[in-house]
Amino acid sequence: MTNSTGASESQPAAPVRRSREEQRAATRGRLLEAAGEVFAERGFYGASVEEITERAGFTRGAFYSNFETKADLFLAVLDAHIERDRQLVTDVLARDPSANAFFELLKQRSAGVRESGETQRWALLWAEFWLHVMRNPELAPKLAERQAGVRAGIAEMVERQCATFGITLPLPAEHLAAVMLAVDDGLRLQESLDPTSVPSDLRARMIMVLFQGLAASSRR
Amino acid sequence: MTNSTGASESQPAAPVRRSREEQRAATRGRLLEAAGEVFAERGFYGASVEEITERAGFTRGAFYSNFETKADLFLAVLDAHIERDRQLVTDVLARDPSANAFFELLKQRSAGVRESGETQRWALLWAEFWLHVMRNPELAPKLAERQAGVRAGIAEMVERQCATFGITLPLPAEHLAAVMLAVDDGLRLQESLDPTSVPSDLRARMIMVLFQGLAASSRR
DNA sequence: GTCTATATAAAGATAGAC
C-alpha cells in the first residue's frame, strides 16, 4: 500500500510503472478466465481457489494479492461478462442497421447448430450467478441490468424489422422482446435436458406464428 | 441388515413391525422436507448435513442411518418432487376435462399473483438440480422425463382447448406446449430479477396472439 | 508480485454407546 510516487492515476507514467500495471492486468485476466471455466464446471462452492489458480498457472499466493476473497473473484467474473455482453449488443446494433444479423442468428440456432462450448459454459455460469443473486437480493440490479440490455437490443431489432415490413405492433416492442427472449431461454433449458424435445425449426416457426398473430391484431 | 422375519413386503404385517416402518418413513419424510428447504436456501454444497438434520429435529446420526451420502439425499429430494409433479399433472388432467383450470392458472399468474414461497423454493431447487444434471449427464433422463411429463400435460390441455374452439393446429401440440412452457419459464426468470420487466398481463396477451397466429396459419 | 509453509475452520462420514 506504500506508494512512493505522488503521480496521479490518469497521467501517462514511466515505462517501468506501466509495465507493472500491464503485468497486474494480465495476471488478473488469466485468473478471471480460469475462474470462469472452473466456476462453470464445478459451481461456486465446488470450485476451489487452488484449482482456479493452478489452471491460470499460479499458486494461491498470487490470487490473494489480486482479489480479496473467492466471492470477490466470482463477482469480478460476472462483471467481466456483463461488460462483454453490453459491448456485443451495442456493436451488433451499430453494425447491422437492417437487423438481418439478428434473424440470421435465430435461424442458425433454429437450424440446429449445436451450442458451442462457450455458450454452454455461459449457460452454466448464468445459472450460478442467478442462484447467487436469488440468495443475495442486493445484487439483483446488477444481473437485471444486463438482462434489460439484452432485451432492449432485441426490442430495437424488432422495431427495425417491423418498420421494414410495415407492421404496427399492438404492444411495446420491449414486451415482445421479453417474450422472444423467454422463448429462447426456455427452449434452451428443454433442449439441454433432451435435444429431441425441441425440433430444430421450432424457433423460426414460432417467430413466424407470433408475427402473423401480431399482424392479425394490428389489422383490427 | 439382518432381518429375522421371512415375510414378504406386500403382506400386511404385525402392528409392531408396521409401526417401525411408519416411524422410519416419518423420519425419512421429515429429513426430505428439511433437505428441500435447506438445499433451496443454500444450494447443494452450501447446505450442510448438520443444518438439514437439525431443522428436521435430528442429529447427523439419524441421517446416516437413513441415507448413504449427502448426494443420495439430494437425489431422493428430486425423486420426491418428480413423483409429486407427476401425480399433480395426472390429477389435473383427470379432474378437468374441459381444460379450464389450466387457463385459469395462466390467467392468475398473468394477473400478477405473486409466486408463493413454495413456488420460489421449487425454482431454486430446480436450478440446483439442473446444474447437478449438467455436471452429471447420466442423470439427465430423470429430469428430462419430468419435463416431458409437464409438456405432455400442457399438450393435452391445448388439444382439448383446440377441440373446443375448432382450431386445427398447424404443428404438433407437443411442440406448441414446448413453446408455452418456455415462455412461462423464461418470463419467470426475467421477473425474478426485475418484477417490473414483465407486465402482469403479458402471458395472457401472448397466448392470445399465438393462437391468432395459429388460426391464421391453419386457414390457409 | 509471487511462492512456500502454515494456521484455522468446517464439514462429511464413521464407531460405539444406549
Next chain:
DNA sequence: GTCTATCTTTATATAGAC
C-alpha cells in the same frame, strides 16, 4: 434407530521468504 464423540479431509485465508 438415534445420539455423542471422533476421525479425516479439504479449503479458505494468512505470514513470511525471495
